[in-house]
Structure formats: structure tokens, C-alpha cells
Amino acid sequence: VQLVESGGGLVQPGGSLRLSCAASGFTFTNAGMSWYRQAPGKGRELVARITSSGGSTNYADSVKGRFTISRDNVKNTVYLQMNSLKPEDTAVYYCKTVRAFITYWGQGTQVTVSS
Numbered sequence: 001v002q003l004v005e006s007g008g009g010l011v012q013p014g015g016s017l018r019l020s021c022a023a024s025g026f027t028f029t030n031a032g033m034s035w036y037r038q039a040p041g042k043g044r045e046l047v048a049r050i051t052s053s054g055g056s057t058n059y060a061d062s063v064k065g066r067f068t069i070s071r072d073n074v075k076n077t078v079y080l081q082m083n084s085l086k087p088e089d090t091a092v093y094y095c096k097t098v099r100a101f102i103t104y105w106g107q108g109t110q111v112t113v114s115s
Contacts, residue, residue: 001024001097003022003096003104005020005094005095005109007019009110009111011085013115014085016085017082019093020078021078023076023077028073029073031098032050032051034047035069035080037093037111038092038094040090042091047063047067050070063089066083066085067081068080087113089113090113091110091111
């Protein structure tokens with residue numbers, strides 16, 4: 001299993017970014033996927049998750065209405081569209097899946113929201 005995130009960077013408050021997580025080594029269409037983040041000095045927290053079909057999504061209260069998780073089951077990729085970014089969104093963002101009771105994480109991508 002391999003998860004590779006990309007799309008992070010430095011953005012001003014109010015700006016937007018789209019993160020991508022390219023998945024390989026498992027049957028992507030059978031897998032729920034999620035995005036987590038970890039800010040400096042804090043624990044890792046769930047940001048959003050999506051079912052295998054993409055038919056159901058859930059979000060942390062702190063990002064509802066600003067972030068959108070989606071997936072492309074042809075490209076084996078899950079996305080996180082982040083709008084109206086705030087300084088408190090600054091964190092390393094990780095992609096995660098669980099297969100056969102084993103949790104897999106990507107290497108993370110840094111998002112910094114600052115003027």
C-alpha cells in the first residue's frame with residue numbers, strides 16, 4: 001500500500017488549496033479514505049472522510065462549509081479542496097486508509113496559512 005500526498009504550500013488567509021492523495025497497492029474502489037492533519041504541538045485530528053463509492057462524506061466541525069473531500073476511482077486519487085483557509089488550518093495533512101485492520105498513512109504535505 002502506498003499513499004502519496006501533494007498540493008500543499010504557503011497560502012494567504014482566505015485563499016484556497018487542493019490536496020491530492022494518489023493511492024496504489026490495493027483495490028482503491030473498495031476503500032474508505034480520510035484526511036487528517038497535525039498542527040505543531042498537537043495531536044493528529046480527523047479532517048474529512050469519504051466512503052469507497054464517494055456517496056457519503058463526513059467533516060470535522062472546524063472545516064464544515066470550507067473543505068470538500070472527493071475521490072476519483074479511475075485515477076485512484078482522493079482530494080481535499082480547501083477554501084477560505086485560516087491560520088489555524090496550518091498543519092501537516094495526511095491521507096489515511098485501513099485495509100485488513102492495518103492503518104496506512106501517507107508521508108504528509110505541509111499547509112501553511114499566513115500573510
